[in-house]
Amino acid sequence: MTESAPPAAAPTSIEALFGARTALIVDDAITEDRAAAVRARVEAAGYQRYRLYDRGSYEVVGDPLVPYLLADLTALAVARTGRALAPVTARVLRLGPGDYLLGHHDVVHDDHPLELVLDLSPAAVAGAEVHYRRRGQIFFQVPSAPRSLALVERGPTVTSHHTYVSKLAPTASVVRLIALLRDLPVNRRR
Amino acid sequence: MWRLPPSGLDEAALAAAWRAATPFPHLVLDDVIDPAALEALMAIVDDEPVERYQGEIFVFDATAPEPTTAAFRALRDDFAAALAPALTRITGKPVTRVDMRGFAYGPGHYLLPHTDHQVELGRALAYACYLPTPAPPVGGELELFRCVHDGEALTATEPALTIGPRANRLAVFDVSVVSLHQVREVLAGLRISLAGWFYP
Numbered sequence: 457m458t459e460s461a462p463p464a465a466a467p468t469s470i471e472a473l474f475g476a477r478t479a480l481i482v483d484d485a486i487t488e489d490r491a492a493a494v495r496a497r498v499e500a501a502g503y504q505r506y507r508l509y510d511r512g513s514y515e516v517v518g519d520p521l522v523p524y525l526l527a528d529l530t531a532l533a534v535a536r537t538g539r540a541l542a543p544v545t546a547r548v549l550r551l552g553p554g555d556y557l558l559g560h561h562d563v564v565h566d567d568h569p570l571e572l573v574l575d576l577s578p579a580a581v582a583g584a585e586v587h588y589r590r591r592g593q594i595f596f597q598v599p600s601a602p603r604s605l606a607l608v609e610r611g612p613t614v615t616s617h618h619t620y621v622s623k624l625a626p627t628a629s630v631v632r633l634i635a636l637l638r639d640l641p642v643n644r645r646r
Numbered sequence: 647m648w649r650l651p652p653s654g655l656d657e658a659a660l661a662a663a664w665r666a667a668t669p670f671p672h673l674v675l676d677d678v679i680d681p682a683a684l685e686a687l688m689a690i691v692d693d694e695p696v697e698r699y700q701g702e703i704f705v706f707d708a709t710a711p712e713p714t715t716a717a718f719r720a721l722r723d724d725f726a727a728a729l730a731p732a733l734t735r736i737t738g739k740p741v742t743r744v745d746m747r748g749f750a751y752g753p754g755h756y757l758l759p760h761t762d763h764q765v766e767l768g769r770a771l772a773y774a775c776y777l778p779t780p781a782p783p784v785g786g787e788l789e790l791f792r793c794v795h796d797g798e799a800l801t802a803t804e805p806a807l808t809i810g811p812r813a814n815r816l817a818v819f820d821v822s823v824v825s826l827h828q829v830r831e832v833l834a835g836l837r838i839s840l841a842g843w844f845y846p
Contacts, residue, residue: 509759509791509803510826554831556758559702587702617702622754623785623831 478537478570478609479588479596485532485605486525491576494522495631498548498576511561514618515550522546526635529572533607533637541570541637548576549618551584551630557618559589565610569638573598573606576631584630585619600630610636647683648728650816652676660736669792669806671737672819679814684778690717691748691777691840703758706829709748722746722842730844733818739770741844751786751837757829759791759803762821762843769821769843777838778813786811786837790819791826811837 486494503515526543534541549557573586579602586598586606591613598606608616621628651660652675664671679687694709713719726744734740762772774788787808794802803826809817819825821843829837 507803508800509805509828510761510800556703558758619702620756620758620831623833624754 477568477611478607480536480607481598481601482532482536482605482607483601484603485529485574486603488603490525491603492578494520494525494633495576495578497522498631503550508561510558512555512557512618514555514557515552517548520546520548520633522633525574525633529574529605529633529635530637532605533570533572536607537570539570540640542640543635544569544638546633546635549630549632549634551618551621551628551632553621553623553626553628555630556620559615559617562615562617564612564615565636566612567638568609568611569636571606571608571610571616572633572635572637573608574633574635575600575602575604575606576633577602578629578631581621581625581628581630583619584621584628586616586632587619588614588616590614647680647687648725649678649680650675650729650732652678657732657736661738664737669790670820670822670825672790672817673736674809675816675818676812677814678775678816681814684814687721688777690715690721691838694718694748696748696750703760704756706755706757707750707752711745711747713746718746718748721840725840726844733771733844737771737818737820739820739844740846741770742846744773744844745842746840747842749837749839749841751783751829751832751839753832753834755786755837756831759789759826759828761823761825761827763823763825767843768845770846771818771844772821772825772827772841773816773818773844774811774839774841775816776811776813777840779836779838781835782813783811783832783835783837785830785833786835787830788817789828789830791828793824793826795824811839 498517498520501517505515581600584600587594588596696707730741790807791803792806
């Protein structure tokens with residue numbers, strides 16, 4: 457007679473089935489100097505203010521042109537998830553006092569891409585978070601932590617929003633690189 | 647307790663003001679509560695339990711959606727009985743009943759832009775009645791936005807009007823797909839109000 461580990465409990469709900477999907481934070485994902493350099497580069501590219509107030513109020517650079525940074529972050533994501541991934545979109549958001557980005561402004565994905573959120577902010581901003589919801593329930597909160605990288609698997613029932621930045625901190629500046637990675641086709645994997 | 651129209655105003659003038667208001671129909675009326683009744687009203691509000699409510703677009707302290715004390719329910723029903731007939735004539739929207747909650751916005755509290763419009767809820771008119779406060783708020787204005795549509799698509803929004811939360815002031819506005827509004831963040835002090843919607 458041999459001993460063996462008991463069988464894993466079968467998932468009993470849809471939430472349990474999907475509970476193991478990637479949602480993690482990597483601290484100190486880049487150096488302070490590199491974060492400052494990226495901020496300067498994006499600033500030079502020129503932010504555009506988004507003003508459909510029922511959806512969001514923030515500044516955005518749609519194509520931040522940071523290929524080396526994206527390559528490094530993608531490599532980190534590949535190492536952490538074991539998936540063969542490649543970036544498909546990237547943008548940088550900047551939120552100041554009074555800014556926010558609501559969930560119904562978010563794009564819902566039919567597949568399961570990986571979203572990266574790199575915190576490029578010069579300093580932490582209390583209460584400035586990214587919340588991920590699955591079927592309306594918050595399952596992951598990304599706090600304000602400069603130089604941290606959040607990796608979150610998206611999906612058909614996942615939405616996110618960026619919380620309101622209080623005017624009580626008049627110098628607050630939240631800068632986030634948001635990138636979407638998708639699995640490489642099999643014939644492009646190394 | 648309630649005075650609509652307030653002294654010096656008539657319904658015809660208010661109806662004209664309602665129709666002419668931009669960015670969408672609204673009224674701002676001062677001194678709608680008899681000053682002699684304010685103390686009793688504040689006592690009723692003070693007795694109603696308050697909890698913190700926090701969501702994607704709001705943080706504030708408020709009473710429950712359904713009042714817990716008989717006095718607060720009576721306050722709500724008296725408000726409806728006193729205002730609904732006049733508001734029906736002024737706005738052209740038939741309203742009969744109302745819901746009411748007490749709200750307390752302290753520093754850092756806000757309600758981000760939204761329209762209140764949800765067909766299934768039947769909200770016809772929204773209102774906020776600002777009450778005296780021991781610390782008049784800095785911020786906390788009701789802000790109305792102008793919406794520009796291209797067919798069904800919303801293509802632009804812009805701040806159009808701010809209404810200060812002056813004590814004994816009633817703000818009433820139309821509820822529709824364009825009634826985009828927010829409560830700006832309170833930066834100091836305390837903003838106390840009764841608010842809710844009128845229904846057919």
